[in-house]
Amino acid sequence: MKVRIKVIVNGEEHHLDVKPNRTLVDVLREELSLTGTKKGCGSGQCGSCTVLMDGRPVISCLILAPQADGREIVTIEGLADQEPQPLQKAFAEKGAIQCGYCTPGMILTAKALLDVNPKPREEEIRSAIAGNLCRCTGYSKIVEAIKSCAVSEFE
Numbered sequence: 001m002k003v004r005i006k007v008i009v010n011g012e013e014h015h016l017d018v019k020p021n022r023t024l025v026d027v028l029r030e031e032l033s034l035t036g037t038k039k040g041c042g043s044g045q046c047g048s049c050t051v052l053m054d055g056r057p058v059i060s061c062l063i064l065a066p067q068a069d070g071r072e073i074v075t076i077e078g079l080a081d082q083e084p085q086p087l088q089k090a091f092a093e094k095g096a097i098q099c100g101y102c103t104p105g106m107i108l109t110a111k112a113l114l115d116v117n118p119k120p121r122e123e124e125i126r127s128a129i130a131g132n133l134c135r136c137t138g139y140s141k142i143v144e145a146i147k148s149c150a151v152s153e154f155e
C-alpha cells in the first residue's frame with residue numbers, strides 16, 4: 001500500500017506515492033535524486049542525514065514520509081541558488097571539510113542556528129552541532145567556519 005504525500009523540497013512542490021514506512025532520507029535520495037543528503041547510520045545517531053523541515057533541523061532517517069506531508073524541506077542542494085552560500089564557502093576556506101560526509105548535515109544545522117541566533121557563542125555552536133558527528137576534522141575548524149560566518153554575514 002502506498003500513500004500520496006505532497007512535499008515542497010527546495011521550493012519545488014512534489015506529489016509522491018510512497019510506502020508509509022519509507023523514510024524521508026530515502027525519499028529525498030531515491031525518489032528525488034537529492035543525494036547531497038547523506039545517509040550514515042540510518043538510526044538517528046550521526047546527523048549526516050540532517051535537513052531543514054519548516055526551517056528546523058531534523059534527522060531525516062527518523063522521519064517517515066507521511067510525517068513530511070505538507071512540509072517544506074530544504075536540503076543542501078537548496079541552500080544556494082547558483083553560488084555557494086556563505087557557510088559553504090566558509091567550510092571550504094577554513095578547512096572544515098575532509099571526507100565531506102558530515103558536511104551537508106553540519107551546514108544545515110549551522111544554518112538553522114544562525115537563522116535564530118546570528119551571533120552564537122562558541123558553546124552555543126558546539127551545542128547546536130552536538131548531534132552531527134564528524135570523524136575527520138576534530139570539530140575545531142567546523143566551529144571556526146560557523147563562527148566566521150556569524151560575524152561576516154550579520155555584522
Ligand code: FES
Nearest residue numbers: 040041042047061
Ligand atoms: S543517517 Fe540519520 S542520523 Fe545517521
Ligand code: FES
Nearest residue numbers: 098099134135136
Ligand atoms: S569531514 Fe569526514 S566525517 Fe566530517
